[in-house]
Amino acid sequence: MVPSCQSYISDIRSTYEGTTIPSLGGANRGTEHILRTDIHRQAERRKQTAPLYQWNTLSTIETQLEAPLQELLARLDELAESKEETELNLWFHYYALDAIGTIALGQPFGLLQKRGDVAGLMKTVQQFARYGAIVGVFAELHPLIYRVMSLMTSKGAYGLGYLAQVMNQAIAKEEKVGRHSNHLHNDFISIMFAMHDRDPTGFTQDDIRYHIIHSIGGGSDTTAITIGAVIYYLCKSETVLHKLRRELEQSRHARRLSHPVKWKEAQDCPYLQVVIKEAMRMCPGNGLPMPRIVPEGGLTLAGHSIPAGAVVGINAWVSNFDHRVFGADSALFRPERWLEANKEQLSQMDSYFLTFGKGPRVCLGKNIAFMQLNKVIPELVLNYDFELIGGPGAEWTLLNDWFVRQKDFRVRIAKRRA
Numbered sequence: 214m215v216p217s218c219q220s221y222i223s224d225i226r227s228t229y230e231g232t233t234i235p236s237l238g239g240a241n242r243g244t245e246h247i248l249r250t251d252i253h254r255q256a257e258r259r260k261q262t263a264p265l266y267q268w269n270t271l272s273t274i275e276t277q278l279e280a281p282l283q284e285l286l287a288r289l290d291e292l293a294e295s296k297e298e299t300e301l302n303l304w305f306h307y308y309a310l311d312a313i314g315t316i317a318l319g320q321p322f323g324l325l326q327k328r329g330d331v332a333g334l335m336k337t338v339q340q341f342a343r344y345g346a347i348v349g350v351f352a353e354l355h356p357l358i359y360r361v362m363s364l365m366t367s368k369g370a371y372g373l374g375y376l377a378q379v380m381n382q383a384i385a386k387e388e389k390v391g392r393h394s395n396h397l398h399n400d401f402i403s404i405m406f407a408m409h410d411r412d413p414t415g416f417t418q419d420d421i422r423y424h425i426i427h428s429i430g431g432g433s434d435t436t437a438i439t440i441g442a443v444i445y446y447l448c449k450s451e452t453v454l455h456k457l458r459r460e461l462e463q464s465r466h467a468r469r470l471s472h473p474v475k476w477k478e479a480q481d482c483p484y485l486q487v488v489i490k491e492a493m494r495m496c497p498g499n500g501l502p503m504p505r506i507v508p509e510g511g512l513t514l515a516g517h518s519i520p521a522g523a524v525v526g527i528n529a530w531v532s533n534f535d536h537r538v539f540g541a542d543s544a545l546f547r548p549e550r551w552l553e554a555n556k557e558q559l560s561q562m563d564s565y566f567l568t569f570g571k572g573p574r575v576c577l578g579k580n581i582a583f584m585q586l587n588k589v590i591p592e593l594v595l596n597y598d599f600e601l602i603g604g605p606g607a608e609w610t611l612l613n614d615w616f617v618r619q620k621d622f623r624v625r626i627a628k629r630r631a
């Protein structure tokens with residue numbers, strides 16, 4: 214058992230927790246709102262949103278996600294046709310925003326169709342992450358900076374203002390048309406509107422806005438970064454790519470993989486699962502430590518006493534590469550490590566794998582993320598060859614502003630024959 218962060222990892226299951234996610238309109242609510250250090254309030258919020266992430270919701274979401282996936286494939290077909298170089302991760306960001314728009318509001322934001330950002334939405338979501346990273350550390354500045362920033366960015370149909378407008382329109386439409394009452398729709402807004410109808414004061418329209426913003430903020434960049442990471446590492450590792458393609462092609466020939474791939478079918482492809490997990494280990498979307506406040510009584514960590522109230526955190530970029538857990542070659546992309554590990558090693562690897570966080574704040578959208586990856590990656594691998602500009606040795610640049618952004622990930626795309 215590796216001692217250093219094991220106690221922390223188990224302790225955080227019971228400690229108070231902070232976050233750096235700011236929320237729309239949060240300026241009036243002070244630092245408690247932005248940091249959400251009250252574990253009881255936090256638990257309440259999570260309980261409220263449980264219906265959004267239940268299995269029956271996910272199965273409807275899966276069908277809805279097929280449209281943005283087809284749109285992504287259509288754009289990649291165009292790029293293959295044109296033979297132009299492209300910054301690949303941009304397309305994954307367009308896809309992920311359209312997908313989260315579909316999941317949260319029942320409609321894509323239209324970035325893939327426009328082949329670019331829509332009303333500064335992508336830029337704003339990214340700026341907000343940067344903002345969250347700063348005020349997560351200097352929380353007392355939040356009300357002031359937020360007010361100034363809102364004045365600068367929220368006006369009119371652009372950026373934050375645009376997002377607020379789209380959300381308000383969706384809420385007004387829900388009120389007028391009452392889609393949620395026929396139970397045919399399972400996007401977040403319909404589910405939450407039904408909750409609001411049942412308990413208008415316990416679950417307000419502000420709560421609806423809050424959860425939509427959090428899912429857009431938490432579920433778009435992270436998903437795009439992970440899709441990018443899988444393809445980047447496959448471009449650099451021909452052996453892994455061939456092995457994965459063989460598995461997927463055999464499954465498709467045996468009619469075990471439909472087009473587009475269903476999540477359940479993809480789960481029967483064991484190598485696909487470990488390729489996705491290994492890319493997630495190598496490139497966790499969140500690049501800052503996830504802060505936790507030490508509870509009363511303090512904490513002893515690797516022989517050091519840490520007083521109550523101190524903020525501690527582990528960065529997934531550290532624990533995911535711990536060579537005592539993942540092996541001496543932990544810096545290498547090697548999906549086989551997940552297949553070779555025995556039961557005990559696997560359980561330790563899983564507890565150090567912090568890509569989705571751990572404890573009472575663990576990512577709520579983890580299953581939605583896995584579902585998307587299991588649908589998108591097989592289609593990309595089966596349908597396209599991605600050639601890194603500069604050859605397989607070319608390196609991308611990673612920028613950490615809470616989310617770890619990929620730059621210089623330039624490729625040329627070729628369409629593969631069916």
Ligand code: HEM
Binds near residue numbers: 429503
């Ligand atoms: C590969 C994709 C994703 C990654 C790597 C990821 C990662 C994370 C991480 C690291 C956290 C913080 C956990 C902690 O502090 O312990 C988090 C929280 C969260 N994520 Fe994700 N996420 C992903 C996709 C999604 C998706 C698709 C959604 C929604 C549809 C989502 C919704 C959320 C929400 C709402 C929270 C806040 C949970 C809370 O405050 O209790 N995430 N995610």
